[in-house]
Amino acid sequence: MKIALLVVLGLVLGALGGAALGIGAGLAWVEIFKTSSFEGYSGMLVFFTFMPVGAVIGGLGGAILFGLLAFRDSAIAIEREPIRRREP
Incomplete structure (x- = not known):
């Protein structure tokens, strides 16, 4: 169960960071490539191409x-063993 929960947490955090x-x-x-901004083309390129690809790669x-x-x-180390003291 711990593995599954950490995988889901990694998926969510990775997707956010990747996006x-x-x-x-x-x-x-x-x-860099001077993409045209005619009718919002550059914005659509960023938010409909780069963001989803980054989210998928980061999530995986x-x-x-x-x-x-x-x-x-x-x-x-979620739960540590207590330190045992040596008896004299």
Whole structure:
């Protein structure tokens, strides 16, 4: 259950971060390649192409990363064992 919840969390966080990076990449593309702004073409290019692609890539990457971290129990210490003291 822990693995599934962390995969969903990674999916959501990755999608948000990927969408933000996609917007940034799209704005850079528009500026570098001097894309036409006629009737909002450059805005549609950024928000209908770069943002969804970034969200998909980021969501998959986040889900895989969080899933791998959750699968390896040694990487996530949710509950620690108490330190045992040596008796004299």
